Amino acid sequence: MCSTPSVRHQLDRVAVMGGTHGNELSGVYLVKHWLQDPSELQRATFTTTPFLANPKATKRCVRYVSQDLNRSFTRALLTSKGTEDSLYEVRQAKKINQLFGPRGSADAFDFIFDLHNTTSNMAACLLSDSEENVFTMHMCHYIQKNTQGPCPIYLYGCPGPENPFLLSVGKNGLGMELGPQPHGVLRADVLSHMRALVACGLDFIDLFNQGASFPAFDIVAYRVIETVDFPRSPGGELLGSVHPQLQDKDFCPLKPGDPIFQLFSGKEIFYEGDATIYPAFINEAAYYEKGAAFHKMKKCTFSIPPLQAPSASAP
Amino acid sequence: MCSTPSVRHQLDRVAVMGGTHGNELSGVYLVKHWLQDPSELQRATFTTTPFLANPKATKRCVRYVSQDLNRSFTRALLTSKGTEDSLYEVRQAKKINQLFGPRGSADAFDFIFDLHNTTSNMAACLLSDSEENVFTMHMCHYIQKNTQGPCPIYLYGCPGPENPFLLSVGKNGLGMELGPQPHGVLRADVLSHMRALVACGLDFIDLFNQGASFPAFDIVAYRVIETVDFPRSPGGELLGSVHPQLQDKDFCPLKPGDPIFQLFSGKEIFYEGDATIYPAFINEAAYYEKGAAFHKMKKCTFSIPPLQAPSASAP
Numbered sequence: 339m340c341s342t343p344s345v346r347h348q349l350d351r352v353a354v355m356g357g358t359h360g361n362e363l364s365g366v367y368l369v370k371h372w373l374q375d376p377s378e379l380q381r382a383t384f385t386t387t388p389f390l391a392n393p394k395a396t397k398r399c400v401r402y403v404s405q406d407l408n409r410s411f412t413r414a415l416l417t418s419k420g421t422e423d424s425l426y427e428v429r430q431a432k433k434i435n436q437l438f439g440p441r442g443s444a445d446a447f448d449f450i451f452d453l454h455n456t457t458s459n460m461a462a463c464l465l466s467d468s469e470e471n472v473f474t475m476h477m478c479h480y481i482q483k484n485t486q487g488p489c490p491i492y493l494y495g496c497p498g499p500e501n502p503f504l505l506s507v508g509k510n511g512l513g514m515e516l517g518p519q520p521h522g523v524l525r526a527d528v529l530s531h532m533r534a535l536v537a538c539g540l541d542f543i544d545l546f547n548q549g550a551s552f553p554a555f556d557i558v559a560y561r562v563i564e565t566v567d568f569p570r571s572p573g574g575e576l577l578g579s580v581h582p583q584l585q586d587k588d589f590c591p592l593k594p595g596d597p598i599f600q601l602f603s604g605k606e607i608f609y610e611g612d613a614t615i616y617p618a619f620i621n622e623a624a625y626y627e628k629g630a631a632f633h634k635m636k637k638c639t640f641s642i643p644p645l646q647a648p649s650a651s652a653p
Numbered sequence: 654m655c656s657t658p659s660v661r662h663q664l665d666r667v668a669v670m671g672g673t674h675g676n677e678l679s680g681v682y683l684v685k686h687w688l689q690d691p692s693e694l695q696r697a698t699f700t701t702t703p704f705l706a707n708p709k710a711t712k713r714c715v716r717y718v719s720q721d722l723n724r725s726f727t728r729a730l731l732t733s734k735g736t737e738d739s740l741y742e743v744r745q746a747k748k749i750n751q752l753f754g755p756r757g758s759a760d761a762f763d764f765i766f767d768l769h770n771t772t773s774n775m776a777a778c779l780l781s782d783s784e785e786n787v788f789t790m791h792m793c794h795y796i797q798k799n800t801q802g803p804c805p806i807y808l809y810g811c812p813g814p815e816n817p818f819l820l821s822v823g824k825n826g827l828g829m830e831l832g833p834q835p836h837g838v839l840r841a842d843v844l845s846h847m848r849a850l851v852a853c854g855l856d857f858i859d860l861f862n863q864g865a866s867f868p869a870f871d872i873v874a875y876r877v878i879e880t881v882d883f884p885r886s887p888g889g890e891l892l893g894s895v896h897p898q899l900q901d902k903d904f905c906p907l908k909p910g911d912p913i914f915q916l917f918s919g920k921e922i923f924y925e926g927d928a929t930i931y932p933a934f935i936n937e938a939a940y941y942e943k944g945a946a947f948h949k950m951k952k953c954t955f956s957i958p959p960l961q962a963p964s965a966s967a968p
Contacts, residue, residue, distance in 0.1 A: 367891060371917040399941070457835040520772040520835030522938035526897040526915045576682060582841040600841045602686040623837035626714070 345473040345510060348547045348648045349448035352386045353438050354379065354536060356453045358408050358504050359624070360395025361521040364532045365453025365514075378533075381540050383547035384448070391434060391452075391504060394426055399522050401624055402427055408452075411435065411506050413499035431504075439507040449543060450508035451536055455528065456517035457623045459586040461488045462535055465505075465513030467496050469559055469640040474512055476552045476645045478559075480542040485534050490589045491559035492618060492635070512539060518586070521623055552645040560589060560616050561638055565630035569599050569607055577601050580621045580631055588618050589635070599631070660788040660825060663862045663963045664763035667701045668753050669694065669851060671768045673723050673819050674939070675710025676836040679847045680768025680829075693848075696855050698862035699763070706749060706767075706819060709741055714837050716939050717742055723767075726750065726821050728814035746819075754822040764858060765823035766851055770843065771832035772938045774901040776803045777850055780820075780828030782811050784874055784955040789827055791867050791960045793874075795857040800849050805904045806874035807933060807950070827854060833901070836938055867960040875904060875931055876953055880945035884914050884922055892916050895936045895946055903933050904950070914946070 356369030372379055372388035379386040390396060392407045404425035411431050418424070420432060439446045456463075464481065466474045475491075482489045492515070494503075505511035514535055519528045546552075569577040578601035584592065591614045592598070599607035609615075617632040619625060671684030687694055687703035694701040705711060707722045718741045725746040733739070735747060754761045771778075779796065781789045790806075797804045807830070809818075820826035829850055834843045861867075884892040893916035899907065906929045907913070914922035924930075932947040934940060 367894075367917060370890070375918075457838050518835070520833070520838075520938055522836065522941065523772050523936055524891070524894045525900060525936070526894040527900065529894060529917075530897075575685070576839070579682075579839045579841040579844060582845075585840060585842065602682060602844075603690075621838055621840070623835055626837070 351447045352449045354451045355391045357396040358391040359401045362455035363524040364529045381544040409502040447508045450511040452513045454515045455519045460588045463515040465492045475642045477542045481538045493561045549647045551647040554644045560635035563634040567629040568631045666762045667764045669766045670706045672711040673706040674716045677770035678839040679844045696859040724817040762823045765826040767828045769830045770834045775903045778830040780807045790957045792857045796853045808876045864962045866962040869959045875950035878949040882944040883946045
């Protein structure tokens with residue numbers, strides 16, 4: 339998506355994905371509800387399609403069945419030879435790419451929302467590939483101004499053809515990571531919050547389609563640098579947990595010398611970097627197996643140019 | 654255990670179980686640590702054995718592999734004919750009953766602690782079968798007085814030979830349910846709290862063994878009445894979530910007419926009972942499949958008789 343820095347034309351087709359991870363229940367139950375009653379998704383200028391991305395994992399209330407669906411959209415996997423024996427999520431990624439893409443083509447959906455939860459204290463985190471994606475940055479800015487509570491922006495970079503994320507299937511997209519919520523639990527407050535964010539995103543697209551233009555602004559966003567694993571034994575066993583002073587402090591400054599882990603032996607581990615960072619995904623349940631106790635993030639301020647009103651229709 | 658209302662003799666053998674549910678990580682990692690370094694479990698007057706109750710589920714970081722281990726200690730399952738094809742947790746229950754029981758026998762361990770986490774906001778909940786279990790009620794009282802924060806007492810009743818719980822294997826026992834903590838996540842604060850509770854329980858046994866006697870007292874405890882399921886469609890699909898006004902209000906009064914559920918349609922559901930109750934296990938992740946959005950509890954005050962100093966040794 340980084341090669342498409344902005345959107346010049348009206349958006350016609352939007353998708354809202356829930357259950358990309360089957361135990362992240364806000365998106366699962368919102369999408370199930372919208373499949374029964376899509377009225378609140380309807381806007382005058384475009385169509386919105388709700389979609390349950392990983393039905394098998396959703397039914398079992400697990401993140402995935404065979405492998406993480408949201409790491410299954412690499413070009414290598416999307417173009418791999420499919421057989422009856424292919425992993426379920428690889429088949430599902432290809433199906434989603436057929437229905438909502440194909441990725442990089444003129445047929446791809448104009449915009450995809452992908453709804454997630456996290457056990458981390460990340461509030462209503464908005465995920466985009468890059469600050470160069472002017473349309474999405476304007477949407478983030480609009481959501482920040484028109485919903486309640488903090489919406490920090492997480493920039494995950496531009497992996498190109500190796501982009502493994504579902505969002506890459508559309509011409510444009512926005513991820514939402516709402517937390518803290520335990521996986522396998524549905525909290526009414528988190529569900530309502532996610533519902534308001536999606537509604538606001540749809541409102542923004544509708545305004546844009548109706549010819550609104552949006553002025554330039556400066557915005558804070560966090561760019562991922564790298565991940566930091568838990569302290570482990572040579573055999574891979576955890577030797578401790580996230581330090582109580584770091585727990586729940588997503589997007590707060592972490593300075594060199596601040597404690598990051600507490601070992602079961604009582605010993606403390608301190609952050610040894612040479613600059614202040616802003617951790618995210620602190621103690622996310624699904625990232626233990628990925629070797630990430632938290633993501634190191636750099637806090638940046640970007641000047642986003644104006645978003646011009648669209649031309650009337652796509653070429 | 655209800656047929657053994659108190660303890661008359663010194664306790665010689667104590668077990669501390671973690672990982673009865675493999676994704677409840679405080680007990681899992683405390684027990685793993687104690688298996689490496691048991692020094693903090695050691696007391697002068699008895700031996701303590703840490704034990705990882707469900708290693709296969711722990712390895713996969715799931716509650717159970719085939720069926721809930723903590724529902725697998727019924728007489729019917731413990732006496733069922735074992736084969737190679739038996740469910741893993743049934744085999745594991747039999748193994749635990751051999752190692753730490755047999756249940757109801759003179760050979761059974763004197764006391765078992767069973768360490769759990771919950772996604773519910775239940776603080777440091779202490780689980781016992783009945784207020785008639787004078788020894789355990791004295792231990793609860795001692796823990797309440799000698800640790801920080803609330804320790805509500807949950808009485809689960811006396812299921813007799815149909816008792817499905819691991820705790821029933823010992824002559825006596827205490828469950829701990831610490832939350833909120835997402836399953837699959839290890840929080841340093843919850844781990845430290847559980848560690849302090851276990852240490853305090855061991856201290857109490859040590860004092861008792863050393864000849865201390867404990868005076869009578871009155872104590873508040875909550876007795877389970879029944880479970881309340883989520884609102885569901887005829888096909889079993891959730892139609893809504895726990896109401897935001899009920900979420901996180903474990904052990905708080907719920908009056909007739911108070912809201913309990915919020916449907917995805919926006920409609921609210923109100924509590925229709927005829928008396929105030931005190932819900933527990935509100936929105937526990939593992940109980941969605943068991944059909945329990947919360948447990949209805951009755952708040953009671955009990956007069957507990959004194960606990961006499963033990964006779965020197967078991968007969």
